[in-house]
Amino acid sequence: MPKHATTFISTxxxxxxxxxxxxxxxxxxxxxxxxxLRAQMAVPATEEDLEIWREFAAxxxxxxxxxx
Numbered sequence: 676m677p678k679h680a681t682t683f684i685s686t687x688x689x690x691x692x693x694x695x696x697x698x699x700x701x702x703x704x705x706x707x708x709x710x711x712l713r714a715q716m717a718v719p720a721t722e723e724d725l726e727i728w729r730e731f732a733a734x735x736x737x738x739x740x741x742x743x
Contacts, residue, residue, distance in 0.1 A: 697705070720728075
């Protein structure tokens with residue numbers, strides 16, 4: 676086997692960051708965001724919200740590639 680094919684692949688910085696625990700300030704920020712998101716989800720969607728999502732879905736359908 677060629678020498679270059681046996682080189683050790685080190686863990687990338689992004690992977691190391693994913694494995695490290697977040698600092699307490701970041702965890703608190705995440706908790707606040709989750710609380711906000713749950714509060715938003717608890718409120719029923721208005722007709723205006725539904726219209727925005729219908730337009731979004733129509734745009735996605737219109738921009739869908741035609742190949743298969």
